Amino acid sequence: MLGLIDYAIFSLCIVGIYGLLSLALNIQWGMTGLFNIGIGAFFAIGGYTSGILTSPETTAHVGGFGMPIPVGLLAAMVLSAAIGLLVGLVTLNLRADYLAIATIGIAEIIRLILQNEGWLTGGVRGMANIPRPFEQITGGQFEWAFLVMLIVIIGVVFLALEAARTSAWGRVLRAVRENEPTALASGKDATRFRLEAFVVGCAIMGLAGALYAHLFSFISPEAFEPMLATFLVWVMLIAGGSGNNKGALLGALVIWAIWSGTQILTGYLPAELATRAGALRIILIGVLLIVLLVTRPEGMLSEESDRRRDRRREEREDLKD
Amino acid sequence: MSLLSVEGIYGGYGDVDILNGVNIHVDPGEIVVIIGPNGAGKSTAMKAVFGLVKVREGRIVYQDKPITNLRPDQVVKSGICYVPQENNVFPTLTVQENLEMGAFIRNDDYSADLKKVYELFPVLHEKRRQQAGALSGGQRQMVAMGRALMLDPKLILLDEPTAGLAPAIVDLMFENIKKINGLGVSILMVEQNAKQALAMSHRGYVLTTGRNRFEDTGKNLLANREVAEMFLGG
Amino acid sequence: MIDFLQLTIYGIVLGSIISLGAVGLSLIYGILRFPHFAHGDLFTLGAYMAFVVVVFFNVPVLVALPFGVALTALVAVAIDQTVYRRLRKVKPVILLIASVGIALILRSVIQLVWGSGNRVYEAGIQMPHLWMGLRIQNDHLIIVGGTILLVIALHLFLQKTKVGKAMRAMSDNSDLAQVTGIDVNRIIIWTWIIGGGLAAVAGIFLAMDTRLHPVMGWRLLLPVFAAAILGGIGRPYGAIAGGIIIGLVQEYSTPFLSPAYKPAIAFALMILVLIVRPTGIFVGRKV
Incomplete structure (x- = not known):
């Protein structure tokens, strides 16, 4: 019984990390229309x-600086942002497709570095002994605390994004996405907003990547x-519904459940096919994506549903005034 | 009997109607011009005939057959050609290839029509191997009209054929339109150069806010004081 | 000097393969207005389709090639008519997402059927010809010669046939093509037949030069995109030149950099072109 609860909590941690990724993509794609296919790279x-900054001293790869976890998280964000800035500076004032192509480039190069630069990353053996947070305090049962921390982080990110979405900044992003000429004509520098x-x-x-590393304590190119x-x-x-932050989180939960469900399903495959089960799972998810795009491109919670609610709220506030 | 008749059409892009009951008819052999202020729905009416704008109400009949809301390629097959206002040549194709594209739906020998276009516009024959994108504005307009003629249509729709052309070329373009009409092709066009267009047209329509305002012969419309004050600069 | 020439040979072989992919990608981009992210996986599909024929009928790979090409073209058309066609009315970027989905589905189907190990058409090592100190394999001659033939055939198709001219017309201005009466869907089908067929040839050549693997095509997608961008999107002739340049630069980099980073070189070159001359290094099309 306890095992099952532990499993559920651990699963929720993973869902939370995917939820963060989904929220992050929602800023780029859902709100601004920027196509990023290098999520895995960031x-x-x-x-x-x-991992490099916080793990204890080691000869397996560079670093092992033993720094506190918050420093690692912060550095992870800064470095990812810096690389995003470089890619963006080059491609964002060009046609939208070029960003997509450039982001696969980044993904490919990061993959090559992870595999080939053993001194930096541990190569294919991966990087072990990444510290887990709260381990001393909780005596090994750190998942609970991790989940609470994750929920707090997601809550902060979610509220920040919701505030951004309804702010002037968010409105400009939408204008940039929908109809650039108007946004440009009203004196906004579209490239900067993008x-x-x-x-x-x-x-x-x-940040999501760093949290993942600290959750599993081990990372490798495979992971x-x-x-x-x-x-x-x-x-x-x-x-979930691109453009909708709640949709992004809901989508992470539902798709992760389906993704895990397919694992249970493929568990029933005969042994000789079991090694290929991974491929079958990807096919199922791929088909799901195509069906969604064709039949319900707006997702479970559409962007429009949120906007309608915002409008109702503003109308109520108008009445109060 | 009319070649084309547009009967009380309503429609536009998305939810908003731009056309609010437009009536137009073109008889065989006629040049008909549509004039009106910006936003009156002139080009939209023409696009509706060609299936590029959704018609919500009313109907369009060509040679006794309904063509309301057909796809553009189906309208072409029924014998109407359309020359859009801008970007109306394939820039990296040669002049001759542009003309051949006009005959895309034909599987028979179209060399006689090609010859006819070259006789009408000798300059195109001279430049037949050049890329159309390298031609002058007036020559590009000839390529576009020539391409429309490749199907030997009964009716050609011209959307502002003189837009963006130098005044000297504008006169030449109106001459060309008359020449095409001389081949027995009816013409329905939208024009900004209202005075010249009315002078050369058999009949004209004045549209405002998506409705018919005036309808008369070209000559009478030119003489109409109200029309003159509205559109002809006094 | 000899090393340089040897690398040039390898570069032209690799460049030929990249060119065949880039030319199809560029045609599709020009006509359908979206970067087809499943293009690399069409390479892989073509290679494995030929592999099936090789194994099943016990024939040399060159005999199997036309079947691999035909089957891949058929799959490409089927994907377009069942998936992409339904998404044409919406924004092109939705097509882009769908093509990423198709890429993963294709790759996974190949993995499911043939496993994720390496395979080869013919076991054993080919003895290279030695010519003035240079090593040249038979396969290299076939790849380069085949590419030249295909490029000439494609050129004649685009310049001389009605469908080829209509493809160029659609690439110029698809709205005008529609009002001219060109049967747009028919031209799109032809575009997939040609793009998919060329991708299959590229995949088969790649597998002859190296080996079959479920991600072989995906791994080449970045150089192929780089070649298409170098040549100017929507310009098939530029894509061929772009492919050769990328192939050469990737091989020339190997004395200085681990060969594993060849795709990174393609990427760096692509970024450089995007910064300096986003319309491509040849006379770019206006965008």
């Missing part, structure tokens, strides 16, 4: 950065299979 940058949204999103992706992570997050956001 996730990995965050994970490895925090860059800001992109960088903020990348920073949150880096950061960039395409799979990227793809799952995309499916989550589209299923």
Whole structure:
């Protein structure tokens, strides 16, 4: 029984990390229309950065600086943001597609570095002994505390994004996404707004990567299979409803449940096919994405539903005045 | 009997109607011009004929057959050609390839029509191997009209054929339109150069806010004081 | 000097393969207005389709090639008509997302059927010809010669046939193509037949040069995009030149940098072009 609860809590931690990624993508894609297919790369940058800074001294890879976890988290965000800034500076004033292509480039290069630069990342053996937070306080049962911390982080990010969405900044982002000429004509520097949204999103992706590293205490190129992570997050956001922050979180929960469910399903496969079960799971999720795009592109909670609610609230406030 | 008749059409882009009951008819052999202020729905009415704008109410009949809300390629097959206002040539294709594209739906020999276009616009024959994007504005307009003629249509729709052309070229373009009409092709056009267009047209329509305002022969509309005050600069 | 020439040979071989992919990608981009992210996986599909024919009928790979090409073209058209066609009315970027989904589905289907190990068309090592101190393999001659033939065929198709001209017309201005009466869907189907077929040839050549693997095509997608951007999006002739340049630069980099980073070189070159001349290094199309 206790095992089951532990499993549930651990699962919720994973869902939370995906939820953060989904929120981050929502700033970039949902709110601003920026296509990022290198989510896995920024996730990995965050994970490895925090891993190198916080793990105890080691000969397996560079660093092992033993720094406190919050320092690692912060550094993860800063480095991911910096790399996002570089990519953005080059591509954001060009056609939208170029950003997408540039982000696969980043994903590919990060993957190559993770695999080939053993001195930096531990190579294919990965990076172990990354400290877990609250381990001493909780005596090994750190998952509870981790989940609480995660919920607080998600809460802060969510509220910040909701505030941003309804703020002038969010309105400009939407204008930039929907109809650039008008936004430009009203004197807004569209490229700067896009860059800001992109960088903020990348920073949150880096944070999610760092949290992942501290949850598992171990990271390797396999764990950061960039395409799979990227793809799952995309499916989550589209299923949940891009442009809608609650949708982003709901999508993370539902798609992660389906994704885990397929694992149980493929568990029944005969042994000789079991090694290929992973492929079958990806096919199922891929088909789900295509079906969603064709039949319900606005997702479970559409952006419009949120805007209607905002409007109702403002009308109520108008009445109060 | 009319070649084309547009009967009380309503429609536009999205939810908002731009056309609020427009009536237009074109008889065989006629040049008909639509004039009116900006936003009156002139180009929209023409696009509605060609299936580029959704018609919500009313109907469009061509040679006794309803063509309301057909797709553009179906309208082309029924024998109407459309020359859009801007970007109306394929810039990286040669002049001759542009003309051949006009005959895309034909599977028979179209060399006679190609010859006819070159006789009408000898300059195009001269430049047939050049990329259309490298031509002058007036020459591009000839390519676009020539492309429309490749199907040997009964009716050509011209959306502001003189927009953006130098005044000297404008006269030449109106001459070209008359020449095309001389081949027996009816013409329905939208024009900004209202005075010249009315002078050369058999009939004209004045649209305002998506409705018919005046309808008369070109000559009478030119003489109409109200029309003159509204659109012809006194 | 000899090393340099040897690298040039490798670069032209790799460049030929990249060119075949880039030219199809560029055509699709020009006509359908979206970067087709599943293009690399069409390479892989083509290679495995030929592999099936090789194993099943016990024929040399060159005999299997036309079947691999035909099957891949068929799959490409089927994907377009069942998935992409339904999404054409919405923003092109939705097509982009869908193509990422298709990429993963294709790759996973290949993994499911053939496993994730390496495979080869023919076991054994090919003895290279030695010519003035240079090593040249038969396969290299086939790849480069085949690419030249295909490029000439594509050129004639685009310049001389009605469908080819209509493809160029749609790439120029698809709205005008529609009002001219060009059957847009028919031209799109032809675009996929050609793009998918060329991708299959590229995949088969790649597998002849190296080996079959479920992510072989995906790994080449970045250089292929780089080549298409270098040549100017929507310009098939530029894409061919771009492919050769990317192939050469990737090989020339190997004495200085671990070969694992070849795709990174392509990426760096692409970023450089995007900064300096976003319309491509040749006379770019106006965007």
